[in-house]
Amino acid sequence: MKPSSEEEEEEAVRGVGPWDECFEVAVQLALRAGQIIRKALTEEKQVSTKTSAADLVTETDHRVEDLIVSELRKRFPSHSRFIAEEATASGAKCVLTHSPTWIIDPIDGTCNFVHRFPTVAVSIGFAVHQELEFGVIHHCTEERLYTGRRGRGAFCNGQRLQVSRETDLAKALVLTEIGPKRDPDTLKVFLSNMERLLHAKAHGVRVIGSSTLALCYLASGAADAYYQFGLHCWDLAAATVIIREAGGIVIDTSGGPLDLMSCRVVAAGTREMAALIAQALQTINYGRDDEK
Numbered sequence: 001m002k003p004s005s006e007e008e009e010e011e012a013v014r015g016v017g018p019w020d021e022c023f024e025v026a027v028q029l030a031l032r033a034g035q036i037i038r039k040a041l042t043e044e045k046q047v048s049t050k051t052s053a054a055d056l057v058t059e060t061d062h063r064v065e066d067l068i069v070s071e072l073r074k075r076f077p078s079h080s081r082f083i084a085e086e087a088t089a090s091g092a093k094c095v096l097t098h099s100p101t102w103i104i105d106p107i108d109g110t111c112n113f114v115h116r117f118p119t120v121a122v123s124i125g126f127a128v129h130q131e132l133e134f135g136v137i138h139h140c141t142e143e144r145l146y147t148g149r150r151g152r153g154a155f156c157n158g159q160r161l162q163v164s165r166e167t168d169l170a171k172a173l174v175l176t177e178i179g180p181k182r183d184p185d186t187l188k189v190f191l192s193n194m195e196r197l198l199h200a201k202a203h204g205v206r207v208i209g210s211s212t213l214a215l216c217y218l219a220s221g222a223a224d225a226y227y228q229f230g231l232h233c234w235d236l237a238a239a240t241v242i243i244r245e246a247g248g249i250v251i252d253t254s255g256g257p258l259d260l261m262s263c264r265v266v267a268a269g270t271r272e273m274a275a276l277i278a279q280a281l282q283t284i285n286y287g288r289d290d291e292k
Ligand code: IPD
Pocket: 055, 056, 085, 105, 107, 108, 109, 110, 111, 177, 178, 179, 180, 208, 209, 210, 211, 212, 230, 231, 232, 235
């Protein structure tokens, strides 16, 4: 099949960069992980809980994480820094140093996965000197591969991604996720944040059960903004590169610069939209990933 002009464009911007081999390996592993997850989706699962009754993990999360981390260790023996969701849940420290660091969510949307709701992804981010270099997110059930490399654009299955240019909240489709805490005070603020955006006449607020894929929809221009309290650096790392490379903005809910470890985010196609969302929100405190 002749490549489309967008595929050729992707090839052209590929060039040769210092982390190309890492990127290619991440793509291969995300695709392999996707096959495992797709097969496991319809099978019986062993489900356990982590920080709350809504924070789920299965044997497939562990299997996929082990596969990705062990393969990366084999391919890049000098890389010793891994931040991976399930290892962190078992007590591994979550610290971003200057060394090359892989940031992995083996199954994003585990609750969806458990219920066979087909919005499930694998996310692999890579940072060096605390700067995000690339992100790879595989929407396993739809076989969509989202990628972003710093300075080299963002793509989904070879098509270049471009965020929405909307600046008016009253014309916006906004995405969010609930987060794992379900105590009455947290839920009150969560619902009140949603209510504030609906009072501001946003066209809609959607919750799809996977932060990484919601962020990929934002990068694709299928939504105008995203916000969340209670997500983690492995939900955010890969998606942040993809959104930035698609022309979007990723900031802290305070309106300041993004802090990958702060468990909160606002992302939007435009700076104006991001600022409007940040102004509307009341904070839910989830602590920090690097202090757990
Ligand atoms: C979670 C999902 C969920 C979001 C949580 C994430 P997981 O990731 O993206 O939609 O609300 O904050 O941690 O546990 O399925 O990898």
